Amino acid sequence: MDKFVIRGGNPLLGTVRVSGAKNAALPAMAAALLTEEPVTLENVPQVRDIETTRRLLAAMGADVELGYGRAQHRTTICCRSLASPEASYELVKTMRASTLVLGPLVARCGTARVSLPGGCAIGARPIDLHIKGLERLGAKINQEHGYVEASAKRLRGAEIIFDKVTVTGTEDVMMAATLAEGTTVMENCACEPEVADLADLLTKMGARIEGAGTSTIRVHGVSKLHGAKHRIIPDRIEAGTFIIAGAITGGDLNVAGCEPTHLSVLLQKLGEVGLKVAHHGDSVRVLSEGNLKASDIATEEYPGFPTDMQAQYMALATQAAGTSVITENIFENRFMHAQELVRMGANIKIEGRRAVVRGKSPLSAAAVLASDLRASASLVIAALVAEGETIIDRVYHIDRGYEHIEEKLRSVGAQIRRIGEMLPKKIAAPLVKA
Numbered sequence: 450m451d452k453f454v455i456r457g458g459n460p461l462l463g464t465v466r467v468s469g470a471k472n473a474a475l476p477a478m479a480a481a482l483l484t485e486e487p488v489t490l491e492n493v494p495q496v497r498d499i500e501t502t503r504r505l506l507a508a509m510g511a512d513v514e515l516g517y518g519r520a521q522h523r524t525t526i527c528c529r530s531l532a533s534p535e536a537s538y539e540l541v542k543t544m545r546a547s548t549l550v551l552g553p554l555v556a557r558c559g560t561a562r563v564s565l566p567g568g569c570a571i572g573a574r575p576i577d578l579h580i581k582g583l584e585r586l587g588a589k590i591n592q593e594h595g596y597v598e599a600s601a602k603r604l605r606g607a608e609i610i611f612d613k614v615t616v617t618g619t620e621d622v623m624m625a626a627t628l629a630e631g632t633t634v635m636e637n638c639a640c641e642p643e644v645a646d647l648a649d650l651l652t653k654m655g656a657r658i659e660g661a662g663t664s665t666i667r668v669h670g671v672s673k674l675h676g677a678k679h680r681i682i683p684d685r686i687e688a689g690t691f692i693i694a695g696a697i698t699g700g701d702l703n704v705a706g707c708e709p710t711h712l713s714v715l716l717q718k719l720g721e722v723g724l725k726v727a728h729h730g731d732s733v734r735v736l737s738e739g740n741l742k743a744s745d746i747a748t749e750e751y752p753g754f755p756t757d758m759q760a761q762y763m764a765l766a767t768q769a770a771g772t773s774v775i776t777e778n779i780f781e782n783r784f785m786h787a788q789e790l791v792r793m794g795a796n797i798k799i800e801g802r803r804a805v806v807r808g809k810s811p812l813s814a815a816a817v818l819a820s821d822l823r824a825s826a827s828l829v830i831a832a833l834v835a836e837g838e839t840i841i842d843r844v845y846h847i848d849r850g851y852e853h854i855e856e857k858l859r860s861v862g863a864q865i866r867r868i869g870e871m872l873p874k875k876i877a878a879p880l881v882k883a
């Protein structure tokens with residue numbers, strides 16, 4: 450298992466470029482299931498979740514071509530025939546977003562069999578809202594042996610009010626509705642930019658969608674969709690992660706290739722914390738002169754403060770003078786990074802959904818464990834200012850969603866390197882004589 454070794458103390462200086470959004474690329478790849486024709490996606494990040502989706506689609510009979518060389522961020526997916534409209538537990542358990550194939554499969558093939566995702570590190574994460582939405586569209590749903598089976602001759606448009614805002618739930622049902630007969634009106638939808646990006650792609654494929662990016666989405670069903678070419682939006686969470694990394698190190702970092710309007714709430718918050726943040730075109734420059742001030746955050750659905758930035762913000766809060774209260778409203782168990790930050794010297798108390806961070810605490814290097822994707826990012830950020838050499842284990846979590854993060858950070862001055870297993874298990878284990 451790979452580890453990161455990070456020596457703290459260097460300010461990040463220069464320009465770093467963000468990749469395409471993983472959370473936009475995943476539903477876009479699933480959308481290719483809706484047509485027999487090829488769908489070409491540009492700006493697809495090279496991260497593990499994309500590779501998992503490639504394997505998932507290929508197992509169903511899709512042709513998935515990944516670009517090489519200069520075209521390495523392009524992928525063309527052709528789902529002419531789908532021999533096996535099924536997503537196995539083996540793949541779904543490693544990536545919950547695999548459930549995004551449920552809606553497109555039942556809409557296109559009339560049948561789908563997708564494993565239930567089960568629990569994950571940051572909470573229960575059920576898919577009941579996906580299921581309810583598809584049932585409203587007329588799908589018959591059966592749950593057996595850990596799988597959801599959905600079937601429908603043809604889905605029918607309906608009115609759907611989500612009990613709770615769900616990003617992939619909105620995307621899943623929106624994709625299904627594109628091929629339904631009649632109009633679907635979805636209320637209480639997620640307004641995330643990734644939902645709007647998916648609707649852009651679907652529109653290029655011939656879908657008729659209004660209101661994506663707002664809480665009410667209308668989809669007028671069509672009988673067939675066609676191929677299209679689409680460029681994935683920049684990753685706002687990767688951009689935010691670099692911005693906080695630049696800020697915590699007291700650096701002067703230009704984060705290029707991002708969409709600053711998707712980062713509004715974060716940039717405003719960083720201004721309150723005492724950072725100088727300026728944006729121009731597709732770049733955000735963050736300049737820190739130290740003296741960070743504590744400020745509270747509460748995670749909310751977009752356009753509120755993203756839960757996917759909470760862990761990184763917590764690392765920053767350890768370096769701000771005063772008390773920051775961090776309230777996690779989206780997931781019930783998303784503070785696993787806090788204990789690891791405490792091991793590095795942070796003063797953090799967890800009270801249910803609230804974390805109380807008292808700063809500023811000097812951080813010192815330790816051996817720490819990454820527990821999930823964004824938790825890993827917060828440990829990398831903390832390590833960049835810790836005294837000494839931090840070793841972060843289980844960085845496969847970070848590889849799920851960050852493209853070559855160590856190379857990007859190194860290019861702006863961080864001392865970070867990746868190492869493999871120090872000792873092969875066979876040698877590390879005690880020898881047992883026969």
Ligand code: UD1
Pocket residue numbers: 472475545546572573574575576577578579580613614615616617618639643756757779780781
């Ligand atoms: C997506 C993002 C993830 C982000 C999250 C919240 C992708 C691939 N992932 O995840 O990075 O952290 O949005 O912004 O886009 N819920 C239910 N029933 C459901 C679905 C969700 O109760 O059927 C609950 C969840 O447990 C959670 C809340 O709704 O408490 C929001 O989850 P949701 O928006 O669905 O998260 P994801 O789409 O899985």
